[in-house]
Amino acid sequence: MKEDIKSMSLEELEIFIESIGEKKYRAKQVFSWLYKGIYNFNDMSDLSKELRNKLDQIAYIERLDILKIQESKKDRTRKYLFGLRDGSAIESVFMKYRHGNTVCISSQAGCRMGCDFCASAIGGLTKNLSPSEMVDQVIAIEKDTGEKVNNIVVMGTGEPFDNYDNLCKFIVLIHTQEGMNMSLRNITVSTCGLIPKIKEFGTDFPQVNLAISLHAPNDAIRSKLMPINRKYPMDELLRVCHEHTMVTGRRITFEYALIEGVNDSSENAKELADKLSNILCHVNIIPLNLVSERDYRGGGRRSAQIFCNILTQNGINATIRRELGSDIDAACGQLRLKQKN
Numbered sequence: 001m002k003e004d005i006k007s008m009s010l011e012e013l014e015i016f017i018e019s020i021g022e023k024k025y026r027a028k029q030v031f032s033w034l035y036k037g038i039y040n041f042n043d044m045s046d047l048s049k050e051l052r053n054k055l056d057q058i059a060y061i062e063r064l065d066i067l068k069i070q071e072s073k074k075d076r077t078r079k080y081l082f083g084l085r086d087g088s089a090i091e092s093v094f095m096k097y098r099h100g101n102t103v104c105i106s107s108q109a110g111c112r113m114g115c116d117f118c119a120s121a122i123g124g125l126t127k128n129l130s131p132s133e134m135v136d137q138v139i140a141i142e143k144d145t146g147e148k149v150n151n152i153v154v155m156g157t158g159e160p161f162d163n164y165d166n167l168c169k170f171i172v173l174i175h176t177q178e179g180m181n182m183s184l185r186n187i188t189v190s191t192c193g194l195i196p197k198i199k200e201f202g203t204d205f206p207q208v209n210l211a212i213s214l215h216a217p218n219d220a221i222r223s224k225l226m227p228i229n230r231k232y233p234m235d236e237l238l239r240v241c242h243e244h245t246m247v248t249g250r251r252i253t254f255e256y257a258l259i260e261g262v263n264d265s266s267e268n269a270k271e272l273a274d275k276l277s278n279i280l281c282h283v284n285i286i287p288l289n290l291v292s293e294r295d296y297r298g299g300g301r302r303s304a305q306i307f308c309n310i311l312t313q314n315g316i317n318a319t320i321r322r323e324l325g326s327d328i329d330a331a332c333g334q335l336r337l338k339q340k341n
């Protein structure tokens with residue numbers, strides 16, 4: 001079986017290159033070609049013909065297949081549906097912000113966390129993505145748009161901490177100077193609240209931003225929306241979040257999708273403000289995109305503003321997320337679902 005060369009760290013690539021009788025420095029050359037979006041060993045022009053042929057026989061360069069692109073006419077948000085080797089599909093999103101270009105990547109095909117409001121949960125988990133499948137979402141988008149990606153958020157389909165080892169490898173790969181050289185501070189990982197992994201991640205990558213999909217002010221509502229809350233209840237989750245901010249010195253983002261009649265009342269906002277009062281945090285209020293397969297509706301911009309005002313009046317840093325790509329299938333998992341149907 002051929003080796004997945006794009007999943008190798010620079011150190012692993014050096015060992016691999018030496019193991020086939022080549023000089024160690026060749027690894028840096030190969031590594032930097034991979035991050036320039038080269039998919040064919042033959043195009044690595046500073047390698048000898050012999051080495052190119054050798055690599056071609058024993059290794060492959062992961063390449064995602066672009067199945068579909070939707071571009072928003074309003075804000076140039078581009079949503080990609082990529083095909084994987086095993087026939088499954090994943091989504092990624094390219095967004096333009098004032099502070100730079102952001103790509104939201106998937107960490108799994110499907111997801112087994114079963115959140116009730118999420119289209120990605122329908123159908124369960126298909127597979128964990130390899131490091132190269134995560135990396136190539138970014139490379140393929142840079143190539144397609146011709147634009148540099150400044151920020152990466154691991155917030156697409158899947159629970160990143162349910163694919164922890166590959167997630168960590170992905171972060172190391174895109175941070176490597178000879179490759180994408182992405183600053184750790186420009187990477188954000190979002191979790192639904194796998195407590196043991198939050199602790200581990202704080203130690204492994206204290207500089208990477210952490211976001212928590214919270215979506216509720218108490219256990220009763222959260223357990224209904226997110227089954228993970230029955231295993232890791234909110235008080236414990238918030239305690240660990242507080243510890244995380246103390247260890248890393250970095251602010252946590254809480255994602256809160258407003259769902260009409262479920263978690264969007266003034267009482268909900270006050271209860272949330274109370275629960276978060278001792279945590280260095282920011283609340284990102286998301287007016288929920290309609291998920292047609294589910295019975296949930298967003299409360300709209302006005303109710304988001306009221307909710308946001310209550311949080312800020314109670315001392316919590318909060319903003320309403322700009323609705324990028326509202327004219328395309330912007331909610332996680334929707335494009336993938338349409339492909340399946």
Ligand code: SF4
Pocket residue numbers: 111112113114115118119120121156157158159192213332
């Ligand atoms: S919200 Fe995130 S963790 Fe929950 S089912 Fe969807 S992808 Fe999985």
